[in-house]
Amino acid sequence: MKAMILLAALLWAGPVMAQTQLTIYNRNFATVKETRTLDLKKGENEVRVSDITAHLEPDSVILRDLKKADAIRILEQNYESDPLSEGLLLRKSEGKVLDFEITLPQTGEKKIVKGKILRSGYVPHTSAFRRYGQEYTLRQQVYSQPQGGGQPIVEVDGKIQFGLPGKAIFDALDPKAFLKPTLLWRLWTETGGKHEVEFSYLTGGMRWEATYNAVAPEKGDKFDLVGWITLENMSGKDFEQAKVKLMAGDVARARPEGPGVARAALAEEARAAVPGEVTQRAFEEYHLYTLPRPTTVLDREIKQVEFVRATGVPAKRLYVYDGFQWDQRWRGWDADSIRTRPEYGTQSNRKVWVMLEFQNAEKARLGMPLPQGKVKLYRRDLDGRNEFIGEDSIAHTPKDETLRLYLGNAFDIVGERRQTDFRLDKSKRWASESFEIKVRNHKKEAVEVRVVEHLYRWIQWDIPQKSMEFHKTDARTVEFRPTVAPGGEAVITYTVHYSW
Structure with missing residues (x-):
């Protein structure tokens, strides 16, 4: 005779003994790892696991005996993921007679009417069929519409009607009914008694x-x-006193089927003296951040933890003028047209960007891998209050890399860019183009402006004439750095020669 066991999480043996571990990824999924005790008899056992998330991926389940890896085998696993609902109970009542409570509109009196469920109109919960692919999902959604098969059919007094005649009243639930997502295991073991096991799985509904x-x-x-x-925990399960790790990096996952598919020493001492910091370490090609102490993450809860604090981070303000404005009319044009059409790239952008540049280095009071995220910037005014001055995002940034934050456009600095000459000799396969760039500074102090020019017509180029020296930032980009006097104007001219 098979033994039926209700598998439940153990109470904490002590504050250090964490039984649940979470590794949360920033792509809306997590790994759940729990230590549990199973009391099994020798041979075949049936185990019911109901304290799991609502978005468990059943094919990711791993069950391992902590003393002997092959002591337990999963012969069969069933995953009941459809939550209990009126529709599901109607589905299980097809062919049966149910009581329906109706209210008479004239008197408000309630009465019971019996009806036989010919068709429930039930469609499984979205999570129950999404894994079968986009096409199946769409078909089920169409079927669930009233004009499809999603409308109940009930026989009342020998007549057929669409829709329920009233509020359905069901019999008491079977003790084995699934009130929430449940795993059913059929296990085999050669050794009876208590087994300490590690139970892990992937789940959706969690992110950081x-x-x-x-x-x-x-x-x-x-x-x-x-x-x-x-x-953020939207998994459908509470995690009490869990050890939490956060994985930063672009972890690959197979994409689901869809229509288009077949982020100073004193300072070190001070930080070391502060208990409970978030720690990080490299793991594979990613970075793991570990919360300093077990934490409770309730379902539908958003929890925040400070993980980095730095004071006096040195930064440099940059003014950048990129006068090239992309013309959508040129989308899809071939290389020859871009080389030979004089009007290409002549539209001008007047905005001058304000950037803040700093180093993610120990000498800059940082020096730890920074996960991707939004950065809100504030400046204190004369009254000592923080005023919001801009917001930008950073990508996953390793230690000792340079970051730039875009704060917005400068109000008192204006740029202007225009083409002054264009020459072309198709037979000799060359083109020559000249530009004039003006930057006007209406501030009360001098500013350096980085004027970016894209040499977009061809990879082979030379600048034989220029009004000032430039910095080559990549194979097809140069940067001029004029200092513009207060109330003054800087004028840059250059000629670029292309050959192909």
Whole structure:
């Protein structure tokens, strides 16, 4: 005779003994790993696991005996993922007679009418059939519409009617009814008794993200940075006193089927003296951030934990003028047209960007891998209040890399770019183009502006004439860096020669 066991999470043996571990990824999924005790008899056992998430991926389940890896075998696994609902009970009542409570509109009196369920019109919950692909999902959604098969048919007093005659009243539930997602295992073991096992699986409905707040003083561009980790649990399960790790990096997952498919030493001592910091370490090609202590993450809860704090981070303010404005009319044009059409690339953008550049390095009071996230920037005004001055996003950034934050467009600096000459000799396979760029500074202090020019017509180029020296930033981009006097104007001219 088979033994039926209800598998439940153990109570904590002590504050250090964490039984649940979560590794949350920033792509809306997580790994759940739990240590549990199974009391099994020798031979075949049936085990029912109901305290799982609502978005468990059944093909990711791993069950392992902690003392002997092959001591337990899963002979069969069934996953009941459809939540109990009126529709599901109607489906199980097809062919049966049910009581329906109706209210008479004239008197408000309630009465019971009996009806036989010929068709429930039930369609499984979306999560129950999404894994079978986009086409199946769409068909089920169409079927569930009233004009499809999603309308109940009930026989009342020998007549057929569409829709329920009233509120359905069901018999008491079977003790084995599934009130929430449940795993049913058929296990085999050669050794009876208690088994300490590790149970792990992947689940959707959990995510995390990093956000940053940077505050600069009234004057200067040094800033204080605070980074927050935000956890979001929409998995359908509470996790009590779980050890939480966060994986940062672009972890590959197979894409689902769809129509188009077949993120100073004293300072070190001070930080070491502060208990409970978030720690990080490299793992494979990614970075793991570990919360300092077990934490409770309730279902439908958003939890925030500080993971980085730095004061006096040195930064440099940059003004960048990129006068090239992409013309949507040229989308899809071939290389020959781009080389030979004089009007290509002549539209001008007048905005000058304001950027904040800093190093993610120990000498800059940082020096740890920073996960991708949004950065909100504030500056203190004369009253000492923080005023919001911009927001940008950073990608996953390793230690010792340079970051640039876009703060918006400068109000008092304006750029202007125009083509002054274009020459072409198709037979000798060359083109020559000249530009004039003007930058006007209406501020009360001098500013350096980085004027970016894209040499978009061809990869082979030379600049024989220029009004000032430039920096080559990549194979097809140069940068001029004029200093513009207060109330003044800088004029840059250059000629580029292309050959192919």
